[in-house]
Amino acid sequence: MITPKEIEKYCENHSTREHEIFEALETATSTFAPKASHMQVGNLEGRFLSFFASASGVKRVLEFGTFTGCSSLHFALAIPEDGIITTLDRDPSAVAIAKHFWEKAGVRQKIESLVGDAVSSSLKIEEEIRAGTRTPYDLAFIDADKAGYPIYFERAVSCVKKGGWILVDNVLWSGRVLNPNEASDHAIHQFNESRKSDSRVETLLLPLRDGLTLCRIR
Numbered sequence: 139m140i141t142p143k144e145i146e147k148y149c150e151n152h153s154t155r156e157h158e159i160f161e162a163l164e165t166a167t168s169t170f171a172p173k174a175s176h177m178q179v180g181n182l183e184g185r186f187l188s189f190f191a192s193a194s195g196v197k198r199v200l201e202f203g204t205f206t207g208c209s210s211l212h213f214a215l216a217i218p219e220d221g222i223i224t225t226l227d228r229d230p231s232a233v234a235i236a237k238h239f240w241e242k243a244g245v246r247q248k249i250e251s252l253v254g255d256a257v258s259s260s261l262k263i264e265e266e267i268r269a270g271t272r273t274p275y276d277l278a279f280i281d282a283d284k285a286g287y288p289i290y291f292e293r294a295v296s297c298v299k300k301g302g303w304i305l306v307d308n309v310l311w312s313g314r315v316l317n318p319n320e321a322s323d324h325a326i327h328q329f330n331e332s333r334k335s336d337s338r339v340e341t342l343l344l345p346l347r348d349g350l351t352l353c354r355i356r
């Protein structure tokens with residue numbers, strides 16, 4: 139993470155309180171995956187996602203990387219009753235936890251969960267949009283495996299309408315993009331470099347949590 143823990147906590151403590159269900163979700167996630175619970179977007183970034191979605195009038199979200207459902211729950215609480223989140227993940231046991239909390243929060247009906255490889259699920263979605271059997275999305279949120287980011291971004295460009303948004307998480311990769319060493323460091327750095335020269339989108343990379351890129355489709 140980029141932001142010091144105390145700063146992140148201070149920001150959380152001086153923002154509107156989030157829904158109480160997130161505390162229980164965090165506890166359940168730590169029990170389910172003690173070493174991976176940091177994969178959740180967390181309170182501050184989650185609040186940013188819901189704030190952004192409601193401020194931008196987003197109704198339809200395509201998410202790459204459900205895990206135990208933290209970010210999708212933030213979106214679901216922000217979008218209107220007739221909105222929908224399609225969220226992709228290949229781990230059925232994490233998704234089972236997510237479903238339990240979506241149910242508890244009363245937003246289950248707003249979430250379409252597709253379990254399987256995100257590359258193939260998103261290809262199917264892209265084909266359906268092309269065929270006119272699925273409506274394009276207002277926003278895509280990319281937070282699955284980092285090696286897949288380039289392909290997920292291309293899918294997002296095809297699946298999100300003009301003027302819509304693509305948000306990409308962990309783009310600072312704990313600062314390792316500054317001195318890339320491992321394959322994942324290079325993959326994220328290369329992804330960021332490609333956005334700089336991508337004329338299809340207007341891009342803003344923010345140092346929120348582990349780095350969040352906001353792209354607007356021109």
Ligand SMILES: C[S@@+](CC[C@H](N)C(=O)[O-])C[C@H]1O[C@@H](n2cnc3c(N)ncnc32)[C@H](O)[C@@H]1O
Pocket residue numbers: 177178179180202203204205206207208209210226227228229232254255256257281282283286
């Ligand atoms: C960082 S976590 C997502 C966190 C989630 N957005 C949240 O806020 O709780 C990444 C997720 O991507 C999933 N994932 C990784 N590679 C995948 C792939 N090829 N297809 C589908 N899901 C994948 C993992 O199972 C994991 O649950």
